[in-house]
Amino acid sequence: MSGSANFFVFYTSVPLVGLTGQRAKNVRELAEAVERAEASSIFFHTHHYVREHHFLSEEYPSDFAYWVAEILSEKALGERLAFVDIRHFTSIEALRSEILSILKSQGGKRAEREVLPGLEFHFCKSINIVAPTGYSASSLAEFRDGLERVDHNSLYYHLVEAHLRDEKPGNDFSNWVAECLGKEKLAGQIAQIDPYLNTLEQTRQKLLSLTDRELAKERVVAKLGSYPQTTGVGRLLQESELFKKLRNIFEKKAPGKS
Numbered sequence: 001m002s003g004s005a006n007f008f009v010f011y012t013s014v015p016l017v018g019l020t021g022q023r024a025k026n027v028r029e030l031a032e033a034v035e036r037a038e039a040s041s042i043f044f045h046t047h048h049y050v051r052e053h054h055f056l057s058e059e060y061p062s063d064f065a066y067w068v069a070e071i072l073s074e075k076a077l078g079e080r081l082a083f084v085d086i087r088h089f090t091s092i093e094a095l096r097s098e099i100l101s102i103l104k105s106q107g108g109k110r111a112e113r114e115v116l117p118g119l120e121f122h123f124c125k126s127i128n129i130v131a132p133t134g135y136s137a138s139s140l141a142e143f144r145d146g147l148e149r150v151d152h153n154s155l156y157y158h159l160v161e162a163h164l165r166d167e168k169p170g171n172d173f174s175n176w177v178a179e180c181l182g183k184e185k186l187a188g189q190i191a192q193i194d195p196y197l198n199t200l201e202q203t204r205q206k207l208l209s210l211t212d213r214e215l216a217k218e219r220v221v222a223k224l225g226s227y228p229q230t231t232g233v234g235r236l237l238q239e240s241e242l243f244k245k246l247r248n249i250f251e252k253k254a255p256g257k258s
């Protein structure tokens with residue numbers, strides 16, 4: 001998110017994969033490599049599947065968990081790694097520490113047991129080229145239009161990468177809606193949409209549903225509030241139970257926020 005104070009610029013990121021030259025053939029070497037790996041490498045092996053597959057893997061949500069469980073055949077340790085919920089980490093370093101503590105808990109001969117040649121864990125890193133999409137917004141209506149038009153890589157950049165890039169709650173979308181549009185409730189609903197538990201297209205549809213609901217509320221309130229109170233009609237409408245009910249309906253929490 002950049003531009004003027006109230007301007008949202010939609011960016012997209014093109015993912016490239018690079019080999020780091022690091023590899024591991026047992027748990028001890030994997031822990032040592034995780035400890036010294038670049039942050040972009042930890043990010044790649046824990047987050048890239050969200051972009052590639054658009055859903056959370058039910059069994060092994062990270063390359064580390066898969067390799068330990070399926071290639072090294074350390075099922076129990078692999079399951080512990082699989083239980084690490086990457087959604088709860090706002091920094092790569094915190095995530096690295098959690099993975100390390102699990103790997104280092106495996107001691108003795110089991111930490112030294114090696115895979116067959118050719119089955120080593122090879123560390124890759126994520127190289128992202130970030131570029132503007134050509135879409136921007138200074139109002140909720142323009143923001144909604146941008147959401148509908150940008151590609152999945154843009155959604156991934158603003159929802160997933162932003163969460164770790166800025167190391168703060170929410171994402172680029174929710175933070176802009178709160179800070180620049182002053183719509184705290186809508187921002188909270190956007191922040192609660194989980195891109196790890198939905199496909200990126202499902203996430204887009206949830207975002208559109210929330211913004212459409214807010215825009216519809218704005219239109220109804222603007223229409224009912226457009227009558228001059230001096231005529232008596234406007235005063236009657238704005239004081240009526242119908243107006244209050246309509247306003248409450250549109251302000252209710254939208255279903256399916258996860």
